[in-house]
Amino acid sequence: MAVLSHALTVERVSKHYGPVRAVDDVSLRIGRGAFVTLLGPSGSGKTTILMAIAGFVAPTSGRILLDDVPITPLPPEKRNFGMVFQGYALFPHMTVAENVMFPLRVRKVARAEAERRVTEALALVQLAHLADRLPKQLSGGQQQRVALARALVFEPSLLLLDEPLSALDKKLRAELQVELKDLHRRVGLTFIYVTHDQEEALSMSDRIAILRDGRLVQEGAPGVLYERPATRFVADFLGKSNFLKGRVEAVRGDGFAYAAGPARFVQHGAPDGLAAGAPVLVALRPEKIDVLAAPPPDAALNTVAGTIAAWSYFGSAFSLLVDTPVGRLQATVPAWRCPIEPAEGRSVHLAWSAEASVRVLAD
């Protein structure tokens, strides 16, 4: 299934429903062959954007371009995009093969050719042996694969996926994430994926666009978004974060020092526009905090002492909630090398380097 991949540009698209701005001035460029995820909580406008790309929602303003051709006025059936709906939307009165054949039949592809391509598409998702079943006779994961085969069989310009894994249990989801990513690599199409699940987004995407209240908050590679979230919302939504609120005490060339409550910490990173006395917000990932029995010898580290308020065991890790003078902090420690025995009320020292945390904008 060699296909030509396409780029998609969303140019200042807005969608208003009465006074509600479901999508508010979103611009996005999706590269050829990329796996791009639109990530956001429910009501963030991610599905509306996908529906606008698919042609089911007409934007109030703005344009959508495939490569350089505006497609905004085209009806969905003229766009030639594959789409996997939430809940799959398989046709219940057609067999698996007939479902996959559907896009070819409406395109009047010759019978023999169509049958060959259906076989090929079903082989691609490893379902050739279930071709004559009805959708209701399949498991959720199999239905999901049929929906994928149906969306790919007509060699679409793009594949749009609307929370395709949300109905499946956790383990199956993890398997299908790997499969989807592998499928993306094999077919080489541009995939646009919508989800509210940050793990899905991180594990599969080349790029993630984070949306909130109809606006694009931040867009970038998963690693960049995780390591350098721009705002408090991104840091909190993508993974977990502790937040330290403080006031700048001194600015250096490559960082700054700040006071958070009675403690004083240093933060690495360009102190753009910061001056002494300015309020700052710093995000700190739980897994980047070292938990120690005694204060660390390295004076360059940020440290704070506290007592364990609660802890839980996850097999691979311990998660500790530690009450400190700067508030309650969460720290995650790999279970096999946890230097202390977790117990409620036990006093511990938390330490992190100036590079481990990141300054974010409050929002």
Next chain:
Amino acid sequence: MAEAPVAPAPRLLGASLPWWLLILPALVLMLVFYAYPLAEVLWISVTEPEPGLGNYERLFTSASVQRVWMTTLRICVITTVITLLCGYVVAYAIASAPPRLQRWMFLLVLLPLWISVLVRAFAWVTLLRRQGLVNEALIGLGLIDEPLRLIWNEFGIAVGMVHYMIPYAVLPLYASMRDIDPRLVPAARGLGASRFEAFRRVFLPLTRPGIIAATVLVFIFSLGFYVTPAILGGGRTMMIAEYIKLQILDLIRWGLGTMMASTLLIAILLLLALVSRLVDIRRVFGQG
């Protein structure tokens, strides 16, 4: 009104004595006032005026009997087709309306059911007769010179019957449309089907159970219709039910009348048997 369908067969096995006691009064009522008269009708049809199948022979020999049957079938087919088309559009409009509006639309569809069939038939008379609202309006607008013959013929009967039958078509059709996943039609369009193709290949086939149910319901109801054809047909166009009444009450020809009644009953049973081979009849009539 239409001929009532046959009594459902009671489940004899697996029911306990208290259950039988509970059901007994209804059973006795049914046997005395329903099964017995029905058997009597069947009996008369083969005994009056003389024992034998002479009455049934008329189905093949009497031109007037055949004419009544042909008229009935023709009107029923026309009524069913028009009712189905109108009912489908109405059901589709309701199914795709927002829930708040749906309740009002349902009220409007069901409202006619609360008005006596007699009142509705006479209402159509006032609208369709020579000096009725429709003819007066058309003449007033200069569209026609002579009043159209809108009543005392098959046209008038069909209008009245379609009006009466529409709710019976809308309800099963709506039920089958409501069960369709609203994402299926968008999915079909996203896969390249035009609006029409998506309707024809996805929506329409999925409403098939509703279409069959509505067709059976409307057609069988129409077969035994009495009041509306009697009033809007004005005695000139005669359907079976009116013919039976004429034979028994006016001409006192019990044998012929009961023969027609029995034939009607048998025809309906055969029709139901035929349909039940095609679809699950219990689902068609709203159970399950």
